Amino acid sequence: MxxxxxxxxxxxxxxxxxxxxxxxxxxxxxxxxxxxxxxxxxxxxxxxxxxxxxxxxxxxxxxxxxxxxxxxxxxxxxxxxxxxxxxxxxxxxxxxxxxxxxxxxxxxxxxxxxxTIPNMSHPDAPVGLTPADNKVISKVGEPKKFDFKPKDHVALAEALDIVDFEAGSSVAGQKFYFLKNEAVLLELALVQYAFGKLLEKGYTPIITPDVAKVDVLEGIGFMPRGPETQIYSLANTDLCLIATAEITLGGMHRDRIFDELDLPIKYVGMSHCFRTEAGAPGRDTRGLYRVHQFTKVEMFVFCTPDQSDGLHQELLAIEESIFQGLGLPYHVIDTCTGDLGGPAYRKFDIETWMPARGEAGEYGEVTSTSNCTDFQSRRLGIRFKSTKQKGTRFVHTLNGTAVAVSRALVAILENYQQADGSVVIPEALKRWVGRDVISRKGGISG
RNA sequence: GGAGGGGUGGCAGAGCGGCCGAUUGCACCGGUCUUGAAAACCGGCAAGGGUCACACCUUCGAGGGUUCGAAUCCCUCCCCCUCCGCCA
The missing domain is CATH 1.10.287.40 (Serine-tRNA synthetase, tRNA binding domain)
Known part of the structure; x- marks a missing residue:
């Protein structure tokens, strides 16, 4: 043609x-x-x-x-x-x-x-139009009972002097923040912890650019030009701040033809993530839950069509093992069709218990893993060649959050708080944080 | 930032207006030979569209232009390399 x-x-x-x-x-x-x-x-x-x-x-x-x-x-x-x-x-x-x-x-x-046409949906994905139709498919750990009224992470963080929201909004605007003292160590620890887990699983570690070109964004399924875009654009360039390393990791191999034998290719990448949060006014306005910038460790996989379902399960299992390792109670959600977003064929979210969220604690999303089948690869021109078959086929791509630091911090601070306002460091992170507890007197040099 | 040199099939590397979708080498696949392997020899081997299969169309970094005709000439942009400067 x-x-x-x-x-x-x-x-x-x-x-x-x-x-x-x-x-x-x-x-x-x-x-x-x-x-x-x-x-x-x-x-x-x-x-x-x-x-x-x-x-x-x-x-x-x-x-x-x-x-x-x-x-x-x-x-x-x-x-x-x-x-x-x-x-x-x-x-x-x-x-x-x-x-x-x-x-x-x-x-x-x-x-x-x-x-405007979304990806097809996995036959097992629950059919439904609103988040209410999402299905809880497993639950691990029980929400912790406190014998005092748990504080929210904002109150904890401010009292402990580990996050400065005021300085954030003064310097960069609402929903920006400075991490300080142990929160800094916690971020670094979470990143180390996540990379450690993924290295064990054979994932290749990557640190990606924090910006990407518009056509890469579009290839992944974002619409940087849309009226309700989540994406920051850089003036006078065709660059955007990325909303997730999924964008850069997925774009990494665009226009590439893989040999089938090289698949799957598994990456774990870190980047900063920037989101305008347009269309979410008034939601989660306080604290770290919904912010304009955060650090995230992201998994990304290129594979053949018959590998993708299995690898999606693998990504979910890794995410679960990460949150189990942090000792946080969570459940897993099989996202309903109406809530999938454009590129995903199926999506699982992990929501951890956040004791101070809502009236008496709620589960809040901390990770998300999607099988995007060939939706992204088709737009990005990522194919593979097999010796058995003539021509090329599009690879399947998958992504999943290893750790989104800001949300992990919310969960850790709220779940590990003690009556006196101090916060215990999760066992798995102690080796990097270098202490057991964050307490008010515990200045960083203390 | 200054000065040069490049971007061609998986890689290397020719071609510089029609005989070029592209010489050749390596890699790869199939065959002959061999007890087996290596070597040698023979054959195949870019992608996308189209077709039952052919035919046919498109693609030599991207976009535009000149021409009946462009990988080959002109313009713009992007990327890479070398040398110099500057710098975390």
Whole structure:
């Protein structure tokens, strides 16, 4: 078909969900949009694709003739005939150019519509439209009973002088903060702890850039240009601050063709994460739970289609082992279709108990792991080649939080607090923090 | 920041207006030979679209231009390398 455009290298590829797949599974795609609470004009995709193919076909006919002519010309001895051929070639050039413009227009619209269509959903993902339909699939540990009224992490942190929210908002604005004293050590400890766990599992450690180009963001499934974007853009560049290392880790191998034998490729990467939190006004306004910047250790996997379900379970198991190691009670949620977000085929969240959240404690999200199947790889042009099969196929990508530091801090401070306002350091982190307890008098040098 | 040199198939590396989607080497796959292996020899081997299969179309960093025709010429941008300067 195509000219120029469907080449993944060109960065213009229009596959979000595979158009062919949409054509072949029209009803399923529509049903999926409904389940996901997404309004998308799926029929329009088919219509536009039809148009596009037609134009392309016409264009091909002309191109074919063009190629013929340019081969004939050097052989043609007769002057008049030669002139005639050259003239025909000129005409064809214009026709092809005109058709190409049409294709561009159609494809631009197609891409816009395609962008709104979410990934398909795992057959076992609970169907439902709101977070209320999320399903708790396992629960580990019991919420701790306190014989005093537990304070929230903000009160604890301020009294212990380990987080400075006021300075944060003064320097950078609301929802920014300074970590101080033991909170700094805790962040470093959490990072060390997470990397340690993942290294044991054979993941390759990475520290990624904290910025990425717009088309990488879009490839991963973020929409930096949207009105409700979560993404900070850097003025006068095509760069954005990343919202997660998923973006940079996923983008790391764009336009790459792997050998099947090299898969799966497993990374554990650290980055800072920046989120505007647009569309979440008034929610979780206090403290570290919802902030504009935090540090996160993220897992990311490239694999073959038949590996992805298994690896999704692996990522979840690792996340669980991390939070078990921290001694925090949690449950696991199988996210319902309506709450999946665009790229995910299935998503599990870990929510740990946060004793001071809500009225009398609530579970709060601390990790999230998604199987994005080929949704991201298709946009980023990440394929693999197998010796058994001709051609290439798109890899599957998965991501999962190892530790999102700010939220882990919330959980640790609130769960490990004592009646006197001091906080015990989780056993697993003591070797890096270098002390057992954070107490009010415990200055950093103490 | 200054001065040069480059970006071609998995890698290396030719080509510098039509005979080039691309010489060749390595790697890889299949075969012959061998008890087996190595070597040697023969054959295959970029991707995407399209087709039952062919045909056919597109792609030589990206975008634009010149031309009947561009990997090859012109413009813009990106990336990489070398030398000098500066710096955590």
């Amino acid at each position: 195509n000219s120029i455009r469907a080449n993944p290298q060109a960065g213009l590829d229009i596959h979000m969900l595979d158009v062919q797949f949409i054509r072949d599974n029209l009803e399923a795609v529509k049903a999926n949009c409904k389940n996901r609470n997404v309004t998308a004009d799926v029929d329009r995709v088919v219509a536009l694709d039809e148009q596009r193919r037609q134009i392309l076909q016409q264009q091909q006919v002309h191109q074919h003739r063009q190629n013929e002519i340019s081969k004939l010309i050097p052989k043609e001895k007769d002057k008049d005939k030669k002139q005639a051929l050259i003239q025909e070639g000129r005409d064809l050039r214009e026709k092809v150019a005109a058709l190409e413009n049409q294709v561009k227009e159609v494809e631009a619209e197609l891409k816009t519509v395609l962008m």
